[in-house]
Amino acid sequence: MASIKEQFEIPGKLKTWAYALIGIGGVALLLGMFTQGFSKDEHEQVHFWGTLMYNTIFWTLVTNAAMFFLCFSTMAQAAWMQSFRRIAEAISTLVPVFGSITLLVLLYVVLGEKHHIYHWLDAEAVAKDPILKGKVGFLNPTFFIIWTTLAIALWSYFGYRMRQISREADENPMDAETAKSFNIRSMTRSGFFLVWFGLTVASTIPWLWLMSIDAHWYSTMYSWYTFASSFVAGMALIALWVIYVKNKGYLELTNAEHLHDIAKFMFAFSIFWTYLWFSQYMLIWYANIPEETVYFKHRVQGPYKPIFFLNLVINFLAPLIILMKRSAKRNFTLVAFMAILILFGHWIDFYQMVMGSLMKEHVTLGWLDFGILGFFVGVLILMVARSLASKPLVPKYHPFLKESIIHQV
Amino acid sequence: MAQKKFVVGCFDDEKVLFPAVKQVRTAGYKIKDVYTPFPVHGLDHALGMRETSLHTAGFIYGITGTTTAISAISWIFTKDWPLNIGGKPHFALPAWIPIIFELTVLFAAVGMVMTFMWLCQMAPGVKKHHFHKRATDDLFVMVIECTEKTNAEDLKALLASNGAVETDIQVAEEDWWFGTYDNDNENLYKQVAH
Numbered sequence: 001m002a003s004i005k006e007q008f009e010i011p012g013k014l015k016t017w018a019y020a021l022i023g024i025g026g027v028a029l030l031l032g033m034f035t036q037g038f039s040k041d042e043h044e045q046v047h048f049w050g051t052l053m054y055n056t057i058f059w060t061l062v063t064n065a066a067m068f069f070l071c072f073s074t075m076a077q078a079a080w081m082q083s084f085r086r087i088a089e090a091i092s093t094l095v096p097v098f099g100s101i102t103l104l105v106l107l108y109v110v111l112g113e114k115h116h117i118y119h120w121l122d123a124e125a126v127a128k129d130p131i132l133k134g135k136v137g138f139l140n141p142t143f144f145i146i147w148t149t150l151a152i153a154l155w156s157y158f159g160y161r162m163r164q165i166s167r168e169a170d171e172n173p174m175d176a177e178t179a180k181s182f183n184i185r186s187m188t189r190s191g192f193f194l195v196w197f198g199l200t201v202a203s204t205i206p207w208l209w210l211m212s213i214d215a216h217w218y219s220t221m222y223s224w225y226t227f228a229s230s231f232v233a234g235m236a237l238i239a240l241w242v243i244y245v246k247n248k249g250y251l252e253l254t255n256a257e258h259l260h261d262i263a264k265f266m267f268a269f270s271i272f273w274t275y276l277w278f279s280q281y282m283l284i285w286y287a288n289i290p291e292e293t294v295y296f297k298h299r300v301q302g303p304y305k306p307i308f309f310l311n312l313v314i315n316f317l318a319p320l321i322i323l324m325k326r327s328a329k330r331n332f333t334l335v336a337f338m339a340i341l342i343l344f345g346h347w348i349d350f351y352q353m354v355m356g357s358l359m360k361e362h363v364t365l366g367w368l369d370f371g372i373l374g375f376f377v378g379v380l381i382l383m384v385a386r387s388l389a390s391k392p393l394v395p396k397y398h399p400f401l402k403e404s405i406i407h408q409v
Numbered sequence: 410m411a412q413k414k415f416v417v418g419c420f421d422d423e424k425v426l427f428p429a430v431k432q433v434r435t436a437g438y439k440i441k442d443v444y445t446p447f448p449v450h451g452l453d454h455a456l457g458m459r460e461t462s463l464h465t466a467g468f469i470y471g472i473t474g475t476t477t478a479i480s481a482i483s484w485i486f487t488k489d490w491p492l493n494i495g496g497k498p499h500f501a502l503p504a505w506i507p508i509i510f511e512l513t514v515l516f517a518a519v520g521m522v523m524t525f526m527w528l529c530q531m532a533p534g535v536k537k538h539h540f541h542k543r544a545t546d547d548l549f550v551m552v553i554e555c556t557e558k559t560n561a562e563d564l565k566a567l568l569a570s571n572g573a574v575e576t577d578i579q580v581a582e583e584d585w586w587f588g589t590y591d592n593d594n595e596n597l598y599k600q601v602a603h
Contacts, residue, residue: 282503288495326464408450 004252006392010385011248018385021378028371036368046116046358048368052105053117054354055372057209058233058347059380060098060152061201061226065234066091067159068197071190074162077183079403080261083253083394087241089163090387091234094380096159099152106148106209110141117358120215131216139212147208151200158193165189169395179399202227213357217295221280226353228276232269232315233346235262236339241384243336250393253405256330260409263329266342270319277312298360299352307352307363314345347373413583414555415441417540418568418576419548423449425572426549430455432571433553438564441552444544463528467521474516478509530585538581548575554583 029052036048066088073081081088108114115122119132120139126132132139165186174182206226211218219225239262245251284292299308318341328334355364395401420426426443430452433440440456443449486492487499497504526532544550551568555561555578565576 278503278506282506285503286495286497324468 004394005250006394006396008245008250008385008388008393010389014381014385018378018382021374022382023378025371025373025375025378028368029375032368032371042116045114047364049105049109049114049117050354050358051364051368051372053109053209054350055347055369055376056098056102056105057354058230058350059376060095060102061230062233062237062343062346063091063094063098063380064155064159064197064201065231066238067095067155067162067193068201068231069234069238070162071193071197074186074190075194077187077400079400080258080407082398082400082404083407084238084242084251084258085166085395085398086388086391086393087245087251088238089166090384091237091241091380092159092163093387094383096152096156097379097383098376099156103148103152107145110144118212118215120212135215138207139215144208147204151196151205154196155193155200158189158196161189162186162193166395166398167391169398169401170392171397173397174399183399201230210353213354214295216291219280219284219292219295221276225273225276225280228269228273229315229346229349232266232273233343235265235269236342236346238262239266239335240339240343243332243339245388245393246332253394253401256332257407257409258404259332259335260326260329261407263323263335263338266335266338267319267323267329270315270323270342274312274316274320277316295357299356302360303363304352304356307348307365308356311345311349311352314341315349318345411583412580414561415540415579415581415583416553416555416559416561416564416568416576417579418551418553418565418571418573419541419543420551420572421548421574422572423549426551427452427455429551429568429571429573433551433567436567438553438559441554444540444550444552446545446547446549449549463521463524466524467517470520471513471517473520474513475509477516478505478512482508534587535585536588536590537585538583540579540581541575 032048032051036044037052039045069081070085070088070092073085109117110121113121115125120126120135121141126136137143165182168182201223203223206223210226211222239259242251242254242259242262246254281296284296298304319338322334323329323338351365351369418429420429426449430440430443434457443452443456445452482505483500486501491499494501530537540552541548541550551573553559553564555564561578565578568576
């Protein structure tokens with residue numbers, strides 16, 4: 001094997017961009033926090049904390065999706081992703097960081113009794129409300145805080161364990177026995193994460209963090225919908241980093257064959273997301289029961305109508321039409337463009353999921369949203385780049401690496 | 410029904426097959442096909458075969474299905490026989506999407522299977538000549554069609570020098586026919602030389 005560059009060096013320009021984004025975003029964040037977040041006006045409080053909430057939840061779930069990708073690939077003994085697995089690992093190091101921010105924000109919202117974000121926090125209202133009374137075993141501050149803390153802590157811990165075992169493939173060549181036990185131990189560790197992921201991201205966490213904003217309303221599709229949204233955005237993020245790092249002259253072993261498979265994930269899960277979007281929408285539209293249609297009322301017929309349909313165009317029509325062709329999935333420029341579009345689209349999706357319920361009268365998309373987005377993107381760029389630079393880019397003694405090098409679609 | 414002359418080379422290993430394919434193509438011969446017991450990664454590429462158009466056909470069938478479904482349902486429910494179903498509008502797009510989707514899939518799937526059968530000339534009762542019985546078992550069988558310029562003996566020697574374990578020249582029916590192998594073999598296939 002010809003020599004390959006194993007050590008990623010952070011390009012100066014990337015650092016500048018990251019610091020600039022963190023700077024501008026940080027200013028916007030602080031400005032918003034002091035003018036709106038701590039203001040006396042409840043409307044402005046809800047605006048700020050809601051905006052911060054959907055951003056931090058979005059980025060936590062998206063970075064966690066990178067961990068999910070690693071774990072299910074390991075569980076399936078997939079080999080094709082080994083040549084760029086360090087990219088996904090680097091993205092997943094953000095889970096503890098964004099997770100802590102999420103935890104702080106949610107603690108503030110719950111302990112600060114922000115009734116206008118989580119209506120079920122209002123004990124007096126709940127006592128008079130038979131529906132909320134029925135949900136009190138699940139929707140109460142104690143359970144919320146314990147489960148949220150546990151979820152974020154265990155995602156971070158299992159993620160750390162997965163990254164740790166991956167480092168074993170850097171040091172020494174493995175003989176058959178070592179490789180076999182390495183494989184089995186990797187699968188066991190990913191199994192723990194996958195089970196916990198199923199109990200949290202694929203079910204309870206979206207109910208607690210997002211669906212309980214509309215405390216009376218429920219949808220059985222909601223968690224899957226949130227999961228699909230964050231997973232397809234996570235794959236787009238992995239694609240973007242793979243393309244960027246490859247563009248800088250690294251990742252010699254990753255080529256159009258690997259990109260093709262990543263883009264297939266982006267294409268397939270865009271359609272999976274639409275399937276869930278439609279399943280949720282059609283049943284509610286068909287049954288036409290007031291307590292269910294309340295969720296779609298101000299989204300389909302109110303001020304959120306343009307965003308609601310823009311969401312469908314960006315996240316369904318665009319990937320369907322543009323990523324359908326084989327040649328498109330193998331084109332680095334086009335996949336990079338689609339990855340940015342999909343990330344933006346699902347950010348908008350999270351925006352309408354949260355703010356569509358909190359700010360029913362008007363669309364608030366503005367400097368605060370983009371400022372906070374910039375802050376999170378800046379942190380993401382900086383920390384992923386640092387994590388990439390801190391370890392070899394390719395696990396060179398990984399038992400499946402050869403299979404990844406000769407991967408062909 | 411046309412009988413043609415073929416040079417057949419059999420290989421027992423992929424590792425030998427790939428360089429041989431390259432050598433035969435560099436020598437200027439056009440390989441008709443390589444019959445393998447299992448799908449071999451990269452062989453179509455090595456043979457210089459054109460990318461299949463089956464997916465383009467599949468896309469067209471799918472679009473046809475979508476169009477058929479939309480036009481049929483919208484005509485039936487708005488023009489031909491409008492019914493009031495649960496107070497919904499006659500043009501009730503969300504309710505139709507599952508049917509539109511199903512018809513798209515049905516047209517694409519059935520159409521692609523039919524096209525695949527046609528491209529590969531497969532149907533009940535259709536027979537084609539087998540160049541070697543072990544092509545479905547453990548041999549990689551390379552078949553080169555002879556033209557007037559081809560010196561079959563030279564080609565046989567080339568194949569043998571590139572690792573073919575068995576070579577021969579066959580005059581065989583290149584198209585398909587209806588019937589059975591037993592009755593037609595004498596007319597359609599004769600081993601010329603060893």
